[in-house]
Amino acid sequence: xxxxxxxxxxxxxxxxxxxxxxxxxxxxxxxxxxxxxxxxxxxxxxxxxxxxxxxxxxxxxxxxxxxxxxxxxxxxxxxxxxxxxxxxxxxxxxxxxxxxxxxxxxxxxxxxxxxxxxxxxxxxxxxxxxxxxxxxxxxxxxxx
Amino acid sequence: xxxxxxxxxxxxxxxxxxxxxxxxxxxxxxxxxxxxxxxxxxxxxxxxxxxxxxxxxxxxxxxxxxxxxxxxxxxxxxxxxxxxxxxxxxxxxxxxxxxxxxxxxxxxxxxxxxxxxxxxxxxxxxxxxxxxxxxxxxxxxxxxxxxxxxxxxxxxxxxxxxxxxxxxxxxxxxxxxxxxxxxxxxxxxxxxxxxxxxxxxxxxxxxxxxxxxxxxxxxxxxxxxxxxxxxxxxxxxxxxxxxxxxxxxxxxxxxxxxxxxxxxxxxxxxxxxxxxxxxxxxxxxxxxxxxxxxxxxxxxxxxxxxxxxxxxxxxxxxxxxxxxxxxxxxxxxxxxxxxxxxxxxxxxxxxxxxxxxxxxxxxxxxxxxxxxxxxxxxxxxxxxxxxxxxxxxxxxxxxxxxxxxxxxxxxxxxxxxxxxxxxxxxxxxxxxxxxxxxxxxxxxxxxxxxxxxxxxxxxxxxxxxxxxxxxxxxxxxxxxxxxxxxxxxxxxxxxxxxxxxxxxxxxxxxxxxxxxxxxxxxxxxxxxxxxxxxxxxxxxxxxxxxxxxxxxxxxxxxxxxxxxxxxxxxxxxxxxxxxxxxxxxxxxxxxxxxxxxxxxxxxxxxxxxxxxxxxxxxxxxxxxxxxxxxxxxxxxxxxxxxxxxxxxxxxxxxxxxxxxxxxxxxxxxxxxxxxxxxxxxxxxxxxxxxxxxxxxxxxxxxxxxxxxxxxxxxxxxxxxxxxxxxxxxxxxxxxxxxxxxxxxxxxxxxxxxxxxxxxxxxxxxxxxxxxxxx
Numbered sequence: 001x002x003x004x005x006x007x008x009x010x011x012x013x014x015x016x017x018x019x020x021x022x023x024x025x026x027x028x029x030x031x032x033x034x035x036x037x038x039x040x041x042x043x044x045x046x047x048x049x050x051x052x053x054x055x056x057x058x059x060x061x062x063x064x065x066x067x068x069x070x071x072x073x074x075x076x077x078x079x080x081x082x083x084x085x086x087x088x089x090x091x092x093x094x095x096x097x098x099x100x101x102x103x104x105x106x107x108x109x110x111x112x113x114x115x116x117x118x119x120x121x122x123x124x125x126x127x128x129x130x131x132x133x134x135x136x137x138x139x140x141x142x143x144x
Numbered sequence: 145x146x147x148x149x150x151x152x153x154x155x156x157x158x159x160x161x162x163x164x165x166x167x168x169x170x171x172x173x174x175x176x177x178x179x180x181x182x183x184x185x186x187x188x189x190x191x192x193x194x195x196x197x198x199x200x201x202x203x204x205x206x207x208x209x210x211x212x213x214x215x216x217x218x219x220x221x222x223x224x225x226x227x228x229x230x231x232x233x234x235x236x237x238x239x240x241x242x243x244x245x246x247x248x249x250x251x252x253x254x255x256x257x258x259x260x261x262x263x264x265x266x267x268x269x270x271x272x273x274x275x276x277x278x279x280x281x282x283x284x285x286x287x288x289x290x291x292x293x294x295x296x297x298x299x300x301x302x303x304x305x306x307x308x309x310x311x312x313x314x315x316x317x318x319x320x321x322x323x324x325x326x327x328x329x330x331x332x333x334x335x336x337x338x339x340x341x342x343x344x345x346x347x348x349x350x351x352x353x354x355x356x357x358x359x360x361x362x363x364x365x366x367x368x369x370x371x372x373x374x375x376x377x378x379x380x381x382x383x384x385x386x387x388x389x390x391x392x393x394x395x396x397x398x399x400x401x402x403x404x405x406x407x408x409x410x411x412x413x414x415x416x417x418x419x420x421x422x423x424x425x426x427x428x429x430x431x432x433x434x435x436x437x438x439x440x441x442x443x444x445x446x447x448x449x450x451x452x453x454x455x456x457x458x459x460x461x462x463x464x465x466x467x468x469x470x471x472x473x474x475x476x477x478x479x480x481x482x483x484x485x486x487x488x489x490x491x492x493x494x495x496x497x498x499x500x501x502x503x504x505x506x507x508x509x510x511x512x513x514x515x516x517x518x519x520x521x522x523x524x525x526x527x528x529x530x531x532x533x534x535x536x537x538x539x540x541x542x543x544x545x546x547x548x549x550x551x552x553x554x555x556x557x558x559x560x561x562x563x564x565x566x567x568x569x570x571x572x573x574x575x576x577x578x579x580x581x582x583x584x585x586x587x588x589x590x591x592x593x594x595x596x597x598x599x600x601x602x603x604x605x606x607x608x609x610x611x612x613x614x615x616x617x618x619x620x621x622x623x624x625x626x627x628x629x630x631x632x633x634x635x636x637x638x639x640x641x642x643x644x645x646x647x648x649x650x651x652x653x654x655x656x657x658x659x660x661x662x663x664x665x666x667x668x669x670x671x672x673x674x675x676x677x678x679x680x681x682x683x684x685x686x687x688x689x690x691x692x693x694x695x696x697x698x699x700x701x702x703x704x705x706x707x708x709x710x711x712x713x714x715x716x717x718x719x720x721x722x723x724x725x726x727x728x729x730x731x732x733x734x735x736x737x738x739x740x741x742x743x744x745x746x747x748x749x750x751x752x753x754x755x756x757x758x759x760x761x762x763x764x765x766x767x768x769x770x771x772x773x774x775x776x777x778x779x780x781x782x783x784x785x786x787x788x789x790x791x792x793x794x795x796x797x798x799x800x801x802x803x804x805x806x807x808x809x810x811x812x813x814x815x816x817x818x819x820x821x822x823x824x825x826x827x828x829x830x831x832x833x834x835x836x837x838x839x840x841x842x843x844x845x846x847x848x849x850x851x852x853x854x855x856x857x858x859x860x861x862x863x864x865x866x867x868x869x870x871x872x873x874x875x876x877x878x879x880x881x882x883x884x885x886x887x888x889x890x891x892x893x894x895x896x897x898x899x900x901x902x903x904x905x906x907x908x909x910x911x912x913x914x915x916x917x918x
Contacts, residue, residue, distance in 0.1 A: 006426070013447035022392040023385020025574070027521050028607045032841035032907065035521060063385030077383040084375060084807055087815055088217030089382030090389060090521040090574030115850035119907035121841060123521045123575050124217045125818025127852035129811070 007053030012036040014052045015062060023063035023093045027121070034120030037094040038062050044101035044117075063093035066100060076100055079137035087124035094120045099134055108138050184249070186309065186351035193347035195309055196355060197251045198302035199228055205330055205344035207232065210245040212252035213295070214286040214543050215378055216573035216580070217815070218870050219808035222376040223292055224299050226804055230369040231303030231362060232310075233327040234343070242377050244570045248545055250279035256294030257287055262865065264297040285544035287581055287698060289771040289868025292804060296866050304359035306350070313349035314341050364802070364863065373807035378572070387572045390541035391604060393527045399429065401592050401603040402449035404456050405438035405613045408834035409693045412436035412461035425452035434591050435558040436461075437584075442592055446604055453606075465693035466834035473831065474512070476690050477621040480642035481510060486686035487665035490674050493682035498627035498636030507721045508625040509714055513706035513896040515616040515829035517844060518699060522574020525604035526586040528552055528593035536563035536590070537600075541573035543580040550656050551586025558587070559594030577819075578698030582615060583654050608839040615653075615697030616829050618644040622673070622710040627682075632722025633732055636682030641707060643669045645689045649696040663689040672707035672875065675715075677737035677769055678730075693834065700819060701871040704770050705878075709824070709896060712766035712879030716886065726765050726883065727753050739799060740767060743774045743860055747797035750858060751778035757888075760784065761792075764883025766876035771868025773800040774860075777817070779853075779880035783888045787916020789899050791821050791853040791881055798857065798872060801864035809869045813857045816873020822847045824878035825899045825911045845901045845909055891915065 003018045015021040015038070024047055027035030031046035038047045039061035066074045073081070076099050086092045095118065102109055102117040109117070114134055122130070186195050192208070193201045200208040209225040221242040229236045245252060255263055255275050266275055307327055314332030315322040318339055326333050331340040343350075364370075381387045406413065416422070416439055419431050425441075427448030432440045439458055443449035499506060526540040526548075536556065542548045545568040552566045573580055589603040605613070620643035629635035645663035652658055669687045676683075699705065719729035727748050734741040744767055748754075757763060760783055767776040780793040794817050803809055826845050830837045838844040857873075878896060886892050891913075899911035 009447055013445065017445045017447060020394070022388075022394070025389075025521070026391065026523065026604075028841050030607075030840055030842065033521070034907075067384060073383065080383045081375070081379055084379060084811065086217075086379050086382040087219070087811060088521065088573060088575045089378070089387060092382055093385045096383065118849050121521070121846045121848060123519060123577075123819070123846065125815035125847075125852075126811075127818060127847070127849045128814055128855050130849060131852075 003052060005052060008051045011038065011047035011050040011052050011055055011060070015047060021062050021064055025090055025093060027091065032121070033091065034094040034098060035091045037097040037120065039097055039101055042101060042104055044098045063096055066096060074100070075141045076103065076137045079133040079140065082136060083129045083133040085126050085129040085133050087126055091120060091122045095122065095130055099137065102134070103138060103141060107141060109134065186353070186355065188348045188351050193351035195306040195351055196302050197249050198299055199232070199306040201306070201343060201347035201350070203344050203347060205239055205342055207234065207240050209240065209242050211242050212245050212284045213291045214244065214541070214570050214573050214576065214580070216286065216541070216543065216576035218812055219376050219805060220286070220291045221378055222374060223804045223808055224295055225377065226369050226374055227296065227299040228303035230367055231300045232307050234330045236369045236374045239330070240377070246567060246569060248282055248284060248568065250282050251298070252284045253279045253282035254285050254290055254294050256290040257285060258283065262293055262297065281546055283546050285546065285581060286576070287543055287578065289870040289872070292866045293772065293868060300361050301359055304361050305355045308356045308359050309350040309353040310343055310346050312353045313346045317341060317346065317349065370804055371802070371806065374805055376808065389522050389574045390525045390527070390539060390571045391522050391574065393539040393571060393602060395527065395529065395600040398527070398600040398602055399442050399596055400444065400446040400449050401440045401442045401589070401601055402446060402453040403434070403438045403440045403588060403603060403605060403609060404453055404458060405609060406460045407612070408460065408463055408466045409614060409695055410465055411463045413439060414459035414461050417457040417459060418455065422452050422455050425455065428452045430595065432592060432595060434588050438588060440588065440592055440603065442596065442601065446602070450606060463834070468693060468834045469832045470830045473619060473692055476692070477512065477619060477642050480688040480690045481621050481623045481640060484688055486640060486688050488684065488686050489665065489670045490683060490685040493636070493680070495636045495638055495682040495684040498682050499625065499638070504627040504629065504635060505721065506625060506627055507718050508623070509717055509894060510621065510623045511710040511713060511894045512621040513619060513709060514827070515619045515694060516699065516823055516827045517611050517616055517829050517838070518575070518577045518579035519611060519841070519844060519846070520575030520577060520579055523605050523607055523610045524579070524585040525602060526551070526589040527600050527602040528555070528586065528589040529600040530556060530561060530563060530590065530593045530597050532598050534562070534564040536565065536593070537567045537569070538586060538590070539569040539571055540586055541571045541576070541580060542586070543573070543576050543578070545570055547581055547583045547654060548586050550654065551583035552590040554583060554656065555587035555590025556594045558591045561594040577700040579615070581650070581654070581698050607841070611844050612836045612839045614836070615695040617699035617702065617705065618646060618696045620669070620706040622707070624710060624714040626714070626718050628718065628722055632724055633729070634680050634718060637675065637680040638684045639673045639711065640686045640688070641670055641673055641710070642688045642690050643703070643706070644692055644694065644696050645669055646696050646698065646702060650698060653695060663691070668702040670703060670707070672704035672768060672770060673711055675711055677740045678733040679736050694831070700816070701770065701874045704768060704871070704875045705823065706896070708766065708768045708875045709878035709882065712768070712876060713882050713894065716764070716883045717892065730765070730767060740769060740774050743767065743776045743797050743799050746858065746860060747776040747778060747795060750797060750856065751795040753778065760888055762884040762886065762888025764880045764885070764887055766879035766883060768872070768875045770872050770875050773798060773867035773869065773872045775872040775876060777876045777880045779877065779884045781881060781884040781888055783885060783913065787913040789825065789885065789911050789913050790851070791825070793854040793856070794821070794877065794880070795856045796858070796873065797860060799860040799862050800869045800872070801862050801867040803859055804866060806859055809859055810857045812869045813873035814855050816871065817855055817877055818847055818852060820874040820877030821853060821881070823874070823896070824881050825897055826901050828897050848907065850908070885913065
């Protein structure tokens with residue numbers, strides 16, 4: 001995909017304004033809340049402070065890219081439904097991205113590993129369900 | 145009384161109540177004919193049949209429920225649609241979807257908030273008139289935990305009326321008497337012949353059946369949807385990143401705007417020093433001073449607008465408020481607690497005599513709480529289009545389409561434009577917590593839209609504007625005293641609270657007219673302080689208004705959020721002064737309040753109250769009745785020797801009356817608890833030189849996953865009508881934590897927040913009790 005914008009434009013705004021991908025959210029603009037997180041070459045990264053000039057040639061996955069091409073939800077998304085995680089849902093795309101990255105690295109994370117990896121902010125207070133959904137997704141994922 | 149179903153029943157009701165003449169005199173002749181107070185009669189359009197204001201049926205059997213309340217995370221679209229499904233006698237499945245109506249019908253009004261009652265209980269000419277005034281606006285706000293309370297009867301009635309219309313249409317089609325047909329699974333059945341017809345096939349005929357005036361509702365014993373957890377209708381889209389929040393509204397030709405508002409509340413704008421420089425930035429189309437309230441940059445993209453706004457060099461007008469800092473505001477609170485005229489909210493039994501010197505053991509303490517921000521994850525934003533023909537349209541994640549309309553009219557008015565109509569689209573809201581009842585961002589966007597007629601303008605505040613430019617929950621202080629009787633229980637309880645009045649501040653800012661009103665006796669200032677369910681022979685509650693330049697707004701649980709911290713911390717202090725266990729002490733005080741006692745007892749059992757804890761750990765208890773619900777919590781904390789405080793677990797038992805969607809009540813309670821833990825340990829808005837010092841999540845921090853306690857929530861079954869569920873969860877948390885800290889350490893913290901937040905790494909913090917903080 002190609003974007004015609006200044007190199008210092010944050011990836012978040014290129015996604016939202018130039019590519020029409022509105023799933024990644026602006027929450028703070030200073031890499032504090034994680035609502036804008038996307039996978040860059042598999043690593044969960046705050047797109048609000050990542051200039052697009054830095055991601056030339058990189059693989060970028062947003063929340064819109066988590067389901068399969070046929071629309072089938074990823075294991076993590078399904079776990080989010082099964083545990084009825086979202087409340088307002090504004091921060092959840094960032095959480096889903098952070099958890100995708102975590103489970104790629106650590107297929108059966110401990111609570112401590114979850115605490116270390118998932119540092120986004122949810123104002124509605126969905127944390128207990130997020131933790132349960134991560135464990136559910138970890139046990140549902142195909143093991144390699 | 146059928147309060148909404150058709151004009152016909154309204155006219156009957158109106159005549160019966162004898163209030164017609166009064167309203168006609170108030171609103172002018174022709175009022176009754178012009179305003180269809182009780183919602184539209186059924187009609188057919190395209191592939192759908194509108195059975196009433198809430199229920200639309202499609203030919204293929206899909207049911208669209210119009211839910212006139214904002215979905216801001218609380219699951220209200222699901223809960224209210226469940227009521228329709230129940231009475232329509234269909235399972236809560238994929239055939240049901242929810243829309244927030246665009247049309248602002250009288251029948252959608254929220255009576256429960258302002259009138260503090262339920263539609264089904266509104267009798268008499270006074271209520272009749274008040275209801276009609278609210279309908280006329282119509283006030284359809286989502287606030288005060290009122291949505292289920294207020295629509296519990298209307299939405300079930302709408303479903304039952306629709307079912308009645310389907311039965312009638314089915315019987316007619318089958319050529320059998322109406323009493324021989326019944327419904328199940330989305331069909332009208334005729335047992336005698338074994339024939340059945342799907343709802344979708346009957347929809348068009350049903351829409352033309354006269355609605356029943358007073359449809360019978362199912363008895364609770366027949367419920368199959370209500371009371372059973374249903375998966376939320378909004379969640380599948382939310383895991384795909386699909387919902388359209390206000391911030392995600394995209395319209396053809398849309399312009400984007402960013403804003404800078406005065407750092408000192410109320411300061412105006414003298415001039416923009418470098419307007420031409422900012423106008424020359426990439427993509428910038430306009431730099432506009434908004435009626436002394438802010439300077440906006442309009443550009444082709446928000447990123448361009450915000451980047452250009454960072455360059456703005458603005459001369460803010462000087463005001464006296466720039467001398468004000470947090471210490472001065474705190475002194476004003478303290479002064480109010482120790483002198484001046486107080487408004488008496490309540491005085492029962494003997495109070496002053498009980499405190500005579502030597503008469504009893506007197507316990508007395510003073511508590512404080514700071515200003516706090518909402519910090520909704522979706523920053524404030526609104527999109528407004530004002531067309532060349534004078535019509536206006538607005539899109540906003542608002543809690544109140546009425547506020548949106550007022551906001552558009554106000555902002556357009558600043559630009560000399562008077563819209564001929566305003567159409568309001570309420571989007572999904574990324575958190576709200578009271579903040580999105582304000583007209584502010586809508587008015588600003590409308591002003592910009594009036595300068596760019598024919599093009600939608602989306603204004604979004606940066607996070608720094610959101611946290612640093614208000615509105616806030618008031619700071620507050622309380623002086624509490626109790627005269628303990630021979631049994632150690634308070635013979636008299638005397639509470640004085642000082643805070644900045646919420647109602648006057650909010651109404652002055654948001655209503656189209658300043659209706660004045662006294663800030664004294666503000667009910668939000670005193671709510672939660674009377675502890676009416678405790679058996680105190682003498683009781684007095686007073687308040688004092690403490691004015692400041694800081695704008696005060698509705699904030700999840702308002703006065704309860706500080707008053708319950710004050711009063712339940714104080715109750716613990718009384719128990720210990722009487723050398724009694726805090727649980728037993730409360731049990732004794734709840735001797736006349738069986739509903740509260742049941743909640744408390746269940747919670748004590750669930751929490752293992754009395755089981756010894758290891759050193760450095762403690763358990764604290766608190767209870768409150770709020771929004772017609774009762775909620776009790778035990779917090780378990782660990783305090784390290786260096787003062788680090790962790791809330792390990794919160795056990796909560798809640799009685800919300802009849803439960804519609806149990807899992808949603810649990811989710812709201814969990815969320816309220818976490819909101820409360822953040823507020824108790826971490827949240828404070830401070831001021832220096834008249835300006836807010838906090839600006840973003842690094843200095844207005846939140847609990848994160850690593851910090852979050854385990855939470856156990858249990859619902860007590862009840863057959864009372866539904867109470868509120870959105871706010872009770874937050875209410876007792878701070879007191880339960882403070883009481884637990886006392887149990888763990890012997891130290892009593894009487895000011896919120898209880899701790900200071902230290903940064904320990906990237907997006908990692910810890911909370912350290914105030915007396916240990918560096």
